[in-house]
Amino acid sequence: MTDKPHGLATRLSHAGRAGAKVHGFVNPALHRGSTVLYENMAQRSAHMRRRFDQALTYGTQGSATHHALENVIAEIEGGTRCQIFSTGLAACTTPLLGCLSAGEHLLMPDSVYGPVRTFCDTMLKRLGVTTTYYRADCTAGELAPLFRPETRVLYLESPGSHSFEVQDVRALAACAHRLGCVVLMDNTWGIHAFQPFLHGVDVSIQALTKYAGGHSDVLLGSATTNAEAHWRTLRDAALVLGQYASPDDCWLTLRGLRTMAVRLERQMQSGLEVAAWFAAQPEVAQVLHPALPGAPGHELWRRDFTGACSLFGVVFKPGVTVAGTHRFVDALRLFGIGASWGGYESLALPTTGFVTRTASQLGGAMVRFHIGLEDVDDLVADLRQAVRLLTEATPE
């Protein structure tokens, strides 16, 4: 035996399993339930005192199925404690509610996942919390003047899931900590490839709906931390709000996680091949794929990430209109038109209207691609047959 830490695929195969508790079966059991019965009052009291642990007290506090999933996520994120949420969005918004009070201030990247922005601009605003949006690829020096005495939270999402800015997490988190703020990060893109706590993140958020679930049939989220104080804030917010995730979805996500490393390895390779194909097309101004040499953020990606997923953007030259991107996407046969990502199937989505930055700031009309598990030659052939429609109207 050596002390070398196990690789991701090994950890995903072994974490969260408890053979003895399930009569030797390989997989954790699926526990559904609300009421938990005790043998006597002393046993009940002992469980009730463990509100912040994986105690079995009532359905909303989770079951052994939830706890198995929490243990796997904490393990791969490099944290100590994890809370599961019903959706990725709930995993973004609940920690924000837990950390912020009326009169306080929050710093959000301008690339942030749209519904989180809506949450800040509506509910948080109504509750008296002010949000300032900062340029996602700013330096710590540029961010520092935006902190106010009442700033409590720095939120990160790296890379942005529509405009793909890679953030200098270490420098930005250090700046926030110097000013006494908590650092929350949406780490969904880098679930397998970015270790948030080594870079100073306090709470790492995952939309498990994406590559963890992996089959486009589950919605789930998680927030993980490595510090007791942040854990208490998170857990308290989840319990007070009655947050709960279906054990069936937790079980499906556990099942998805077992194969996540191999899926992501294949999807990363296929994604890079398709991204490189796009980079060579005359209609393309820029490919926003942090793992592609020469792409924006590539140097930071090389420094901080050990891999990539298969979600990236393509910005077209000014000759390509939004209508042209719609014709192109309509003509694709193997790419679904739809939101979300991380499943086994490829998707294409024109992103005008989704990104905070305007098309002119991005340089042109844009399409976001998610590359699935299809044969990459088939995907490229499909793109090739549709590409002329970017600049040419469909014949009547």
Ligand SMILES: Cc1ncc(COP(=O)(O)O)c(C=O)c1O
């Ligand atoms: C970056 C990012 N975070 C969070 C979410 C929310 O996840 P869910 O769809 O599970 O609510 C999404 C969904 O697309 C996302 O792209």
